[in-house]
C-alpha cells in the first residue's frame with residue numbers, strides 16, 4: 311500500500327513537472343519551427359551542411375566519452391527506426407503498433423546468416439531489408455481494409471506472434487537464449503571493431519533514410535499520402551491509388567526497420583527475443599508521435615529525446631513507460647501536432663492546433679475506430 | 681460516349697441494381713433522379729470503378745472499362761465528384777485544386793486550368809489560401825467541381841451537387857454546370873434528388889426506383905410527366 315502511494319506521488323510530481331516542461335519547451339519548438347519555415351533555400355542548405363559537418367566530426371569530439379558515443383549511436387539508430395515507422399504512421403496514416411517485429415526480423419536474419427553461414431555483412435544487411443520488406447508486404451496487404459483500433463490490434467498481434475516464434479522456434483532461433491557471437495561487419499577486408507566505425511555506418515543509414523523520406527514527401531506520392539490521409543474516397547476520385555500507397559509505406563517502413571535491425575545485431579553482437587517486444591514498438595511509436603507525425607525534423611528530434619532522456623534519467627528507469635504514457639497524454643493536450651508540427655513546416659500555418667490540422671487529424675483518425 | 685449495359689450489383693444479399701441500361705452522348709447533360717436508396721450513387725461508383733458489378737458492362741468510347749482500376753478510369757477522363765463533396769479539409773483551396781491534377785504532368789497547362797477554375801468561381805480565388813474544411817457548403821461544392829475540372833474531365837459525374845445548399849447557391853452551381861456544358865462541350869452525368877432543377881438542365885433523364893429504371897425521356901418530357909410530377913416534384 312505504502313508502495314503504491316509512493317508511486318502515485320512520484321507520478322503526480324512527474325506529471326506537474328512534465329506539464330510545465332512541455333509548456334516552456336513548446337515556445338522553443340515554435341521558434342525552431344518558424345525558423346525552419348522562414349529559412350530560404352540557401353540558408354536551409356547551409357544549416358544542413360552545418361549539421362552534417364557536426365555529425366561527421368562528432369565521434370572524434372566524443373572519443374574520450376565512450377558512453378556518450380555509444381548513446382549517440384543508439385540515438386541515431388532510433389532515428390532510423392522512428393523514421394521508418396513514420397512512413398506507415400506519418401505518411402500513410404496507418405496506426406501500426408508492431409513495428410519492432412520488422413526490426414527484429416532484420417536483426418535475426420543478419421544474426422542467423424552471419425553466425426550460421428558466414429555471410430558477409432553487406433549481403434546479410436540487404437537480405438534483412440528484403441525479408442523485413444516482404445513481411446511488411448504480407449502484413450500490409452491483409453490489413454489494408456483495417457483502420458484505427460482494428461489495425462492497431464492486428465499489428466500488435468503480428469508483433470507478438472513474431473516474438474513467440476523467436477522464443478519457441480528453438481532449433482533455429484535458440485529460443486530465449488538468443489544468438490550470441492554475431493561478428494562485426496567488415497567491408498573489403500576492413501573490419502569495423504570500434505564504436506567510431508559503427509557510428510559512421512548508422513549515420514550513413516540515417517542519411518539514407520532521411521533522403522528517402524524527404525524524396526517521398528516532396529514527390530507526387532507525398533501529395534498522394536496527404537490526400538489519402540485526409541479523405542480516402544476523395545483521393546481515389548482524383549485517381550490516387552491508395553492501396554498502392556499504403557502497401558508502399560508498409561514495405562518501405564518494414565525494410566528500413568529491417569536495416570536498423572541488421573545494424574543492431576552486429577553492433578551488440580547478440581540478439582534475443584527480449585529486444586523486440588511490444589514495449590519496443592511502443593517506444594518507437596512514442597518517438598514519432600512526440601516528434602510530430604509526418605514531420606521529418608520532428609521525428610528525428612523525438613527519437614533523439616526519447617533515447618537520451620531515459621539514459622539521463624537512469625534513476626527513475628522503473629517509471630520509464632509510465633512517464634512515456636504521461637508524456638504522450640500531456641503532449642496530446644498541449645501540443646497535439648508534436649514537437650515540430652508538419653502543418654507549420656509545410657505552409658507556415660499558424661493554426662496548427664486547430665481542428666482541421668493535418669497531423670492532428672491523422673491522430674484522431676488513427677485512434678478513432680471506424 | 682458512355683454506355684451502361686444490363687448492370688447488376690449486389691451488396692451482400694441486397695440486389696442494389698437490377699439490369700440498368702442507359703447511354704450518354706458526347707456533349708449531353710444526362711440526369712439520374714430517384715429517391716433515397718434508389719441506387720444512383722451505386723451507378724456512379726460502378727462507372728468509376730469503386731464498386732464492382734456482378735453482371736453487365738460499362739463502355740466508354742467503344743471500349744469496355746469494366747475491369748479498369750479507378751486510377752485508369754480517371755486517366756480516361758471520367759471524373760466523379762462524390763456525394764457530400766469530400767473536400768480535403770486540411771488542405772487549402774489551391775492545394776485542393778492541385779490535387780485534382782494529381783495524375784497530370786503538364787505543368788503549364790495545369791496553371792492555365794487553375795486560372796480557368798478561378799475565373800469560373802471567382803470566390804475560390806479570393807479564398808485560395810483558406811483551409812478546405814472552413815469553407816461554406818456552397819464554396820465546398822464549387823471547390824469540388826473545380827477540383828474535378830483540374831482532372832481534365834471528358835465526362836463529369838456529379839453526385840447531388842445541390843445537397844444541403846441554399847437555393848441561390850444551387851442556382852449558381854447549375855448555371856455553372858450549364859455553362860461548362862455549352863461553352864466547353866463538357867459531358868455531364870448528373871445525379872439528383874432535386875428533380876426539378878436537374879430535369880430543367882438535362883437533355884436526357886432517367887428515373888430510378890429501387891435499382892431499376894422506371895421512366896426515361898428528355899428532361900422536358902419528364903418535367904411534364906404526371907408520375908414524375910407526383911413522385912418527385914411534390915405536386916398533387
Ligand SMILES: Nc1ncnc2c1ncn2[C@@H]1O[C@H](COP(=O)(O)OP(=O)(O)OP(=O)(O)O)[C@@H](O)[C@H]1O
Pocket residue numbers: 691692694696714715716717718719720721722723763873
Ligand atoms: N457499401 C454498401 N454496402 C451495402 N449496401 C450498400 C452499400 N452502398 C449502398 N448500399 C445500398 O444500396 C442501395 C442503393 O444505394 P445508393 O447509395 O446507390 O442510393 P442512392 O440512390 O444514391 O441514394 P441517396 O439519394 O440517398 O444517395 C441502398 O439500399 C443502400 O443501402
Ligand SMILES: [Mg+2]
Pocket residue numbers: 720721722763839
Ligand atoms: Mg447517393
